[in-house]
Amino acid sequence: MKKQFIRYIYSLCCITMFASCSKDFLNRPPEDAIVDVNFYQTSQQVLASTAPLYNIVWFAYNDKASHGIGDGRAGVLTSGSYQVVNIRLETNDVTPEVYSSWSAFFNVVAQANMAIYNVNKYTGPAVPSNIKQMAIAEARFMRGVAYSFLVQNWGAVPIITDNNTLLTDTSITRNTVESVWEFIVRDLQFAVDNLPPTPAQPGRLTSWAAKGMLAKAYLTRAGLGGTGQRKQEDLDKAKEFSLDVIENSGARLMENYEDLFMMKNNNNSESLFALQWKYDGDWGAQNSVQAFLAYSGDITGFNDGWGGDLGASWDQLLLYANNDKRLKATFMLPGMHYAYIHQSVDDPANPGRKMVQELQVPWLNRDAGERWNDRAWVKKYVVGRPEDNNGKIGEMRTEMNTYMLRLADVYLIYAEAVLGNSATTNDGKALQYFNAVRRRAGVAEKDAINGNDIYIERRLELAVEGQAWYDLVRMYYHSPQQAVNLINAQNRGDYHIIPNAEKFATSWTITADTEIKVTVSQGNFFLPIPAVELTTAPNLRKPPVPYQF
Secondary structure, three states: OHHHHHOOOOOOOEOOOOOOOOOHHHEOOOOOHHHOOOOOOOHHHHHHOOHHHHOHHHHHHHHHHHHHHHHHOOOOEEEOOOOHHHHOOOOOOOOHHHHHHHHHHHHHHHHHHHHHHHHHHHOOOOOOHHHHHHHHHHHHHHHHHHHHHHHHHHOOEOOOOOHHHHHOOOOOOOEOHHHHHHHHHHHHHHHHHHOOOOOOOOOOOOHHHHHHHHHHHHHHHOOOOOOOOOOHHHHHHHHHHHHHHHHHOOOOOOOOHHHHHOHHHOOOOOEEEEEOOOOOOOOOOOEOHHHHHOOOHHHOOOOOOOOOOEEEOHHHHOOOOOOOOHHHHHEEOOOOEEEEEEEEEEOOOOOOOEEEEEEEOOOOEOHHHOEOEOOOEEOOOOOOOHHHOOOOOEOOEEOOOEEEEEHHHHHHHHHHHHHOOOOEEOOHHHHHHHHHHHHHHOOOOOOOEEHHHHHHHHHHHOOOOOOHHHHHHHHHHHOHHHHHHHHHHOOOOEEEEEEOOOOOOOOEEEEEEEOOOOOOOOOOOOOOOOHHHHHHOHHHHOOOEOOOO
């Protein structure tokens, strides 16, 4: 465990301040520069110390665990093999995604701590104070977000602020959940106070990103205690910060939902915080998820595309209303057409050769001549071949940003904060922003909403964005049995899909085949600490203690 905490990733990146290219700050300087105490003498060098916090330290989580834990465990996805341990809630202390998540989050913490330490100690007098504070604020924002994932997955975890003490400290133990949330709130509030309102470069953090994330932290923390009631003080803070972002940040929803998930629209008007990837950088600086989500290499152009056994769960498909535009943007059903993604198929005019055409999601040939699919394959974060993306695609490599917070999420945070402890609400502003999300999706607006309405809307809006499990954790905080009952009622079984047309299908007959129910309880809702960490750090078995602020 100590190795995880003190690991410092040296493949750091530099920026040219205020340059026009959104990827400039992801270009690498010499590897030994960042460890030189003379490195922190210019604004560019100081900000280089936080650049890896936008990609490489998150890679182990983003690679597979974000959709295995964030979506699979929540019932958004189904599979017969890939991620099936998480999908069926059989996750244990040796499940690969458990260790990769734990290590990734603590790598973020370690990198953030080191950046804070170096900037405070070595920054030269020529660096303006606002640049120094911005770099520290970026690090504290990332550290706070990493701890929000840690506490929601594992409950009580150690709060680490100084990597150097880990070299000699043998008493590291867990801190209480309440302490961890207070730590998160303090880190994010510092970011609110010290990040600029506009990004230094496209993709860099702003105070609005911090306010949005702080609103979510307050909304989740409000339910701690499991009494069925949320703390009004935290709800009010969530409402205040989310409304400020909505009304004053200048962010706006993209008009077309599907456009959110095209590489050309990275860092768009709706994006508040997204991981920034570089397809041709060092390993770990790229977004690799297309390799695991795409149903075939025919649509990636490479020998990846291993997601043929992964798709929407039966429970997820049942949530979509007719004509919900988010379905096509999130999942590929047979017969769907995508003009901006191409596929390699057999050329009927030249046997043995291939041709490339616009994607028509294929049916599968089954026994006795029947044709149907048993998966609604994943579309979101599947961006296609090199020719679909100005060449910026490689095997297991894209530059598609990973959304961590976007404006639609903040709209729904606001609606949930307004609802608070009420059974329903018809509050004008809550409905305005809730219905803005639905209106873009092309579905009917509502004149009153309840907790289940918001939960379902989040499932539809944020599916395959690694969010759904944390919505269940938030529910579990205030009403644990409600969350348990919801999960246990889901059907995560098999189905088959027959479209109404060979091409350009617009409706489908979907039939459930095998019902699969999972069982979760208040005793196994959270993830176990990885076995390897308990072996090397047995103090993690001790009862958690309050953190001394």
